[in-house]
Structures are given as structure tokens and as C-alpha cells.
Amino acid sequence: MPLSRVSAIFFFLVVLKIGLNSQLVMVKAFITSVLDLFPTWLRIGYYKELFVLGVCFVNFLIGLCMVTQGGLYVFTLFSHYGDSTFPIVWICFFESIAIGWFYGVRRFSRDIAEMLRWQQIEWYIICWPVTVPIIALLVWIGNIVYWAPLSYSSGYPSWADRLGFCMTLSSMVWIPAGGVYSIYYHMIKGEGPTMTRLKKVIQPAIVPFRDEVPVEPAGVEMT
Incomplete structure (x- = not known):
């Protein structure tokens, strides 16, 4: 190829950007999931920033071992x-x-x-x-x-x-573990009829707002 060195530089820049983009998406998805799971703990003060710093530092240590002689x-x-x-x-x-x-x-x-x-x-x-x-x-x-x-x-x-x-x-393992915990929490320790407890096991934990609040028909005034 003509200007092979320039082409090689652009090629590795593209690979670097793809890697950074993938890493940012995965780290952001993990951080957001944990923050949504523990909002009262990690959204106070600088706990969120410290948590993000800890996640990035652990990922850095994992990646560091891949640039050694046994990295491959x-x-x-x-x-x-x-x-x-x-x-x-x-x-x-x-x-x-x-x-x-x-x-x-x-x-x-x-x-x-x-x-x-x-x-x-x-x-x-x-x-x-x-x-x-x-x-x-x-x-x-x-x-x-x-x-x-x-x-x-x-x-x-x-x-x-x-x-x-x-x-x-x-x-x-967390998927079947979560299913076993839900069955134990609702079916065994729960109260009420069997079908009611079974519905609690399989129904979504979060219901969209539009499903909770009925929408008034257009042109009908509620009194």
C-alpha cells in the first residue's frame, strides 16, 4: 500500500477508538446498574465518584496483567x-x-x-x-x-x-439464584393465596407509570 506507515497509524487509531468506545459503554452500563440498585448509598456526596474510580482502577489492574510477557x-x-x-x-x-x-x-x-x-x-x-x-x-x-x-x-x-x-x-449463576430467591421470598415466606404469591414471583418488579395510572379518554371530563 502507498504510505503504509500512515495507513498503519490510522488503522491502529481506529482500533484504539473502537476499544475505548466498547470499554466506556460496558463500564457505564455496570456503574449505572449498581447505582440504580443502591441509590441511597452511592448517590450521597462523593460516593458515586469514588465508586467509579474504584471500578476503573480494578479494570486497570486487570488490563495491566495483559501487557506482560504472559499477557496473551x-x-x-x-x-x-x-x-x-x-x-x-x-x-x-x-x-x-x-x-x-x-x-x-x-x-x-x-x-x-x-x-x-x-x-x-x-x-x-x-x-x-x-x-x-x-x-x-x-x-x-x-x-x-x-x-x-x-x-x-x-x-x-x-x-x-x-x-x-x-x-x-x-x-x-445469578439468574437461577435470583429465581430461587424470588420463589423463596414470595412463595414460601409470602402470605395470601397461592396464585397471588405466584403472580408476585413472575410479575415485573417495576411497573411503568402509564400502567399504574389510567389514562382519561379524550373529550371526557372527570368529576
């Missing part, structure tokens, strides 16, 4: 287990089930239309409760069938695979 081994371990298809497809399956069969595709479609001012086509509404769960389940089963131990160059010790499984389970 560490990166391959994280990529094979921590960022593999297993947890991603697992979460995708349960998210589609939660949206399609419990929260409701019509309600979810209205939420997106309210935020983006764009109404989804009917194909999306079919994909959320039907197509996505089936494909995700098939992909997950296929990954189990064709799974192979981690291998790179001279190989990994046996404890590396065990560490990798712990990394994978660290994001997967």
Missing part, C-alpha cells in the same frame, strides 16, 4: 471463558423469556417506541418471545456439545480451566 495467555483465558458464548447466550435466552413471556412484548414495544419515537415492526415482536429463545437455546447446546478445553501454544495448567469455569459461572 491471560487474554486468551478471559476471551475463552469470561467473554465466551456460554454466558452471553445464557443471558440472552433468559432475557428474551423475561421480556416475551412475563413483561410482555407489547409493553416492551411501547417502551421502546416511547424512548426512541420509533414503532417496531411485527417481526421484532415475534422474535422476542419465540425466535430468539429457540436460537439461543440451540446455540448454547451446540457450544456444550462441541466444547473443548482451552489450548494455546504450550498449553494451560488444569487449574486454568477451573478458574475459567468460575469466571463463566460468575455471570450465569
